[in-house]
Amino acid sequence: MVPDEQELTGGNASGRVVRIGNTVRKPWLEKSAAVQDYLSALRSSGVDVPRPLGRDDGGRNVFEYVDGVLALEELPLGHEDLLRVGRMIREIHDASEAFVIPDPVGWNLLLPAEAPDLMCHNDLAPCNLVRGDRWVFIDWDGAGPSTRLWDLAYAAQSFAMLFDGQPVEEAAARLRAVVDGYQADDTLRAELPAAMARRTKAMLDLLESAHGTGFQPWADMYINGHGEHWRGAAQYVRQHQSAWEQALHR
Incomplete structure (x- = not known):
């Protein structure tokens, strides 16, 4: 050093x-x-x-280097802040439409989307949003081909805190704020609850598989709390899917 x-x-x-x-x-x-x-x-x-x-x-x-505080340290975010997060994600996705993916094959993404058609961050979560004089998503190492739906599914679930133990009504209101900020159309709103269930389950499957094969760092993450967290999140998102559908319906 x-x-x-x-x-x-x-x-x-x-x-x-x-x-x-x-x-x-x-x-x-x-x-x-x-x-x-x-x-x-x-x-x-x-x-x-x-x-x-x-x-x-x-x-x-x-x-x-972008100075500020990670949103992860300030959860839960308020309604206006979640609207802003949704707008930021929409801005990223809209701008990404003009970027031609250099080689859609061979990216070896950990949680690939079906029929990827858009370059995405793939980890738009509170741990990667710096808030200060600027609001900036950081840590783009995992960027690669994905879809609006798959990228938004993880972002909305994480910023809305759709995790085991969260009051469902409060989580649903946070989810609505993110998606309203994104200005999602009716089709995206209808597809999002099921996509969030698939995305959380995919994360759990990755961790469980890594634990069995020793694939690092995911194998250690599984036994250091991430496995338990994502098992609870996957069950929570699936169990309350009707609440998410109702919250997103216009």
């Missing part, structure tokens, strides 16, 4: 991440060049995302 490196913690699968001045340095991955191009395209469309800064002398992936 060089003297001006500050190790950053909190990520689950990004490898060693450090801050140097106003930059973040991460391991360079096979798809990093495509992701940097994607971020450049979003910025050119007016979307506020971390500025991609290429590779450093050590071959690391370099991005702008």
Whole structure:
């Protein structure tokens, strides 16, 4: 470690991440060049995302450091904040329409969408939203081909806190706020509850499979609380699907 490196913690699968001045340095991955191009395209469309800064002398992936507090530390977000989150996700998706996926095959995404047709973040969750002078989604390492529905399903479920133990009526109101902010049409609203159930179950399946095969870091995450969390979330989202349908119906 060089003297001006500050190790950053909190990520689950990004490898060693450090801050140097106003930059973040991460391991360079096979798809990093495509992701940097994607971020450049979003910025050119007016979307506020971390500025991609290429590779450093050590071959690391370099991005702008965005100062602020993670939304994860401020949950539950209020109604107006959730509307804003929904608008941010819609802005990202709309801008992504102009980005041509370089190679739809071979991305090896952990939780792939059916018939991917849009470049997406794939982890738009409170742990990746920095709030300060700017509101910016960070940690784009997992970006890749997906769909609006699959990307929104995870984001809406996580920001609405559709987790075991949450009062259903309050969770449904949060879900409605995110989706209203996104200005989802009737088709997307109708498809979202089932998609959220599939997405939470897919996350649980990934963790259970990793636990059985030793696939890291997911195998350790399974036994360190993530398995229990996603088992409860999958059951909760499926059990109350009618509440989500009612909340999203216009």
